[in-house]
Amino acid sequence: MASSDLHGGSAPAPDRLVGSDRVLAVLSALAKRPEGATLDELAQAVDSPKSTVHRALASLRRANFAAQLGRGVYVVGDEFLRLALENQSARPEGRAVEPVLSRLSERFGETAHYAVLDGDEVVYRAKVDPASGSVRLTSVVGGRNPAYRTAVGKLLLSTSCGSVDELAAVVGTGPWERRTANTIGTLDALWSELQLTRERGWAVDDQENELGVNCLAVPGHFGPGGAMSGAVSVSALAFRTPLAALVQSVDEIRSIVDARPTGPQ
Structure with a gap:
């Protein structure tokens, strides 16, 4: 029974992705789709509303960890790939x-x-x-x-x-x-x-x-x-x-x- 985020101190359900966890989940889902993924596909992959996934993608794009191709398709960004390859080789x-x-x-x-x-x-x-x-x-x-x-x-x-x-x-x-x-x-x-x-x-x-x-x-x-x-x-x-x-x-x-x-x- 998903609902909008509650205010006033109520803790989120244990299985809900919030904040940085949501951003990392979207990044992980994106990394598993080298051909790219749409907002709908990512929302389904992480079981979250499209609006929250869109916010996560915005955070990733600001860090150049995700990029948007034509027709609303998202891919892992070059900066993320650079850091991963640099870390692996070093x-x-x-x-x-x-x-x-x-x-x-x-x-x-x-x-x-x-x-x-x-x-x-x-x-x-x-x-x-x-x-x-x-x-x-x-x-x-x-x-x-x-x-x-x-x-x-x-x-x-x-x-x-x-x-x-x-x-x-x-x-x-x-x-x-x-x-x-x-x-x-x-x-x-x-x-x-x-x-x-x-x-x-x-x-x-x-x-x-x-x-x-x-x-x-x-x-x-x-x-x-x-x-x-x-x-x-x-x-x-x-x-x-x-x-x-x-x-x-x-x-x-x-x-x-x-x-x-x-x-x-």
């Missing part, structure tokens, strides 16, 4: 990660990723595709996947969850969606996989997130003083680089990741 881990991913991609002719854990999902912070090859992976920097069905996710969960109860607190108790016949769908099966991952120091995705794509992940020590900050993976098309070939090369993969030049601390 991060110490980013400067250290990119050369590593480039070497892995060149060596194996496949895609290399760097990812971190965010709750029960992984977020891809960096990606390097092979220079050649007509078939590429659809992953994108900033993209997310459920941790339970990715190699980087299982590697990171194995280091952050010391018990099955801790694991359940992060990913839930399941069962989870099985994207393929190989996808782990239960908490017990995932915990067993994480124990094995912890013992050997690397994780695999045997076509669990996407048919035809397998992956091997190792720790990425790009934090201050060489602390583990995320996971690095080689994600390969199964017909081109079978999982067994990645497993046979795990020592080489780890040596490439660990031999990175020391970045700013």
